[in-house]
Amino acid sequence: MKKKFLDQQILLAVRNYSRTRIRLPPPASAKAVIRVSNNVAHLGCPKEGPKPQQLLSLPPFPGHPLPGRKSATAHHVTAISWLKYYFDDIPPPVIQSHFNKGLVQMECIDSTNSSRSHKGQPLSMIKINHNEVMEVGARIYVPVSVAESRIPKRFDVIPSGTLCPNADEIEYLQRLVKYKDSAILVLNKPPKLPIKGNMPVHNSMDALAAAALSYDYDEGPKLVHRLDRETSGLLLMGRTEDSISQLHWLFSGVKKGKSMSKGWNDACAKTYQRYWALVIGCPEEKEGLICAPLTKVLLDDGKTERVILGNNYGLETSQEAITEYRVLGPMINGCSWIELRPHTCRKHQLRVHCAEALGTPIVGDYRYGWFIHNRWKQMPRVDFEPKTGKPYKMRRPEGLDVQKGSVLSKVPLLHLHCRELVIPNIAKFLQLLRNKDTENESGPDLLRFVAAMPSHMKISWNLMSSYLV
Structure with a gap:
């Protein structure tokens, strides 16, 4: 009888407290706290604080x-x-x-x-x-x-590209202009738009600029330096013979003699370009200087030209190539954002230095990084935070299904963008030279330009960086 009474008491206790469960306490190293979830109480570890931002x-x-x-x-x-x-x-x-x-x-x-x-x-x-x-x-x-930046609904477009652009194409090209004065023209070139045209290419930048960007001049602007077809960013063009000559001298990389005045020489010494690039992997050193000469070789019976490191083959025809680099942040999902500052102007210099000197090819560079791209899987995992060793927490941004050549695409576009450009004020110095008035110079007069990234790089930036919390 007594045993039956005890069984009834135990059954009653179970019914009354069936909605309350007590779990085993956590390890002694963690201070336990009581949590209630869906009317169920349990002991657990304290809630983690916000994860550190990248x-x-x-x-x-x-x-x-x-x-x-x-x-x-x-x-x-x-x-x-x-x-x-x-x-x-x-x-x-x-x-x-x-x-x-x-x-x-x-x-x-x-x-x-x-x-x-x-x-x-x-x-x-x-x-x-x-x-x-x-x-x-x-x-x-x-x-x-x-x-972090918003992605425009209308993505980058390219003019249809005839030698006689229509009104819409002229308006589009003029929207690319970031700065214009009597001597120079600065544009934010979109990707996939070639710089120099040939017989089968009509929509090149030099042909379109000559037809649509002459403004009140008799002739259109001329190229003074080049960007690859797949590269986006700041492009500088000269509008007069004097400015074109001085800019060619400025970007030639061979400055044997000085010209104009001390103010001009000081301004030329402070000229630079900065690029942003997304690379596969991460350089071992967070910042440094790459001094690796480059040389050109012909492949496929002379049909294909390729740039390689000259030191590896001991070729005498190699040219000096110097690039300063800096890692912007930790590696996320197997990729890193880096900043590049070329000290010399060689063909495909940044792409070869990233792929062969650093061992981290630029995303979308299948010419110099095809082998790593074949093994690379987009968004393979979430990397760990370097300070705590805990994984990043990623929230899903809007418009993830929109790829348009971003890192989400199976075939992403080249992630290389000329973001910053600092040059002398050519118009000012040419005016001083004409007037032969060098005494009134107040020091180097520099112009600085910054261009926003194209849409496919903005999507990659927002996905891989800003949405880590």
């Missing part, structure tokens, strides 16, 4: 006046001015919001003037305000969301 590294602060910014001096440049300068194509309110949220950080520089930690150890960083004064060599880190 950080984008800016170049070290140069310590000299910023090109194109007359008001800023080398001795008083604030952090927000440096970010607005570097991200010239980003709306200022977006940059200000990152400061307001405390998302902008700076490396801590110790007494030895070295902010780099030992290999494998995280960097020591502090949050900074927008009015922080930049010091020479200071390096800022911001979340990649600062460079």
Whole structure:
């Protein structure tokens, strides 16, 4: 009788507390907390905090006046001015919001003037305000969301390409123009648009520019440097014979003598281009200088021309080629964003240096990275956060089904974009030369241009960077 009574009490307790379950406590190393989910209580580990965002590294602060910014001096440049300068194509309110949220950080520089930690150890960083004064060599880190951009509904288009463009094609080409003065023309070239035409190619940039971008001049602008057909970004053209001659001299890479004046020579010394590229893999060193000469070889009985590293074959006809590179952030899904600054102007220099010197070919470069592309699987996995060792958490962005040559495509387009260009103010110096007025020069006068990435690279950027939380 007593045993029957105890069984009834146990059955009653089970019925009353059937909706409450107690799980085994977690290991002693983790502090247990009580959680309730769907009216079920259990012991578990505390909820993890937000995962760290992927950080984008800016170049070290140069310590000299910023090109194109007359008001800023080398001795008083604030952090927000440096970010607005570097991200010239980003709306200022977006940059200000990152400061307001405390998302902008700076490396801590110790007494030895070295902010780099030992290999494998995280960097020591502090949050900074927008009015922080930049010091020479200071390096800022911001979340990649600062460079996040919307994808236009109408993707990049290419003119139908006749030697006599119609009104729509002329309007399209004029929308590509970012800057125009009496001496030069700067355009943001879309991908897949050839630069130099031949008999079977009519929609080349030089032919279209001559027909649609002459404006009030008798002749159209002329090319002074080139971009590959698949490469996008800033393209510079000269409008007069004098400007074309000076720009050819500037981009020739062989500057034996000086010309014009000291101000012109100083401005030429500060001329540079910066490219952004998405590469497969990640370079071993986060930044460095590639000094690898290049040479051209003929394949298929002279039908195909290919650029290779000259050192590997000991060829005497090799040309000097120097590229400065910097990794922008950690590797995500097997790919990395890097910044390239060529010091010489050689054909396919950046593509060969990335593929053969660094061992990380550019996404979409099947000419120099076909072997790795055959083994590469797009979006194979989610990489781990380098500081904590925990995997990134990815949320699905809108429009993932839209590929248009992005990293999601089975055959992605080339992910190489000429993003930044700094050149002398050709029109000013030519005017001073005509007037023979060199005493009134106030120092080097530079022009700086920044071009937004094309749609296929924006999709890849948003997917692989900004949507990591």
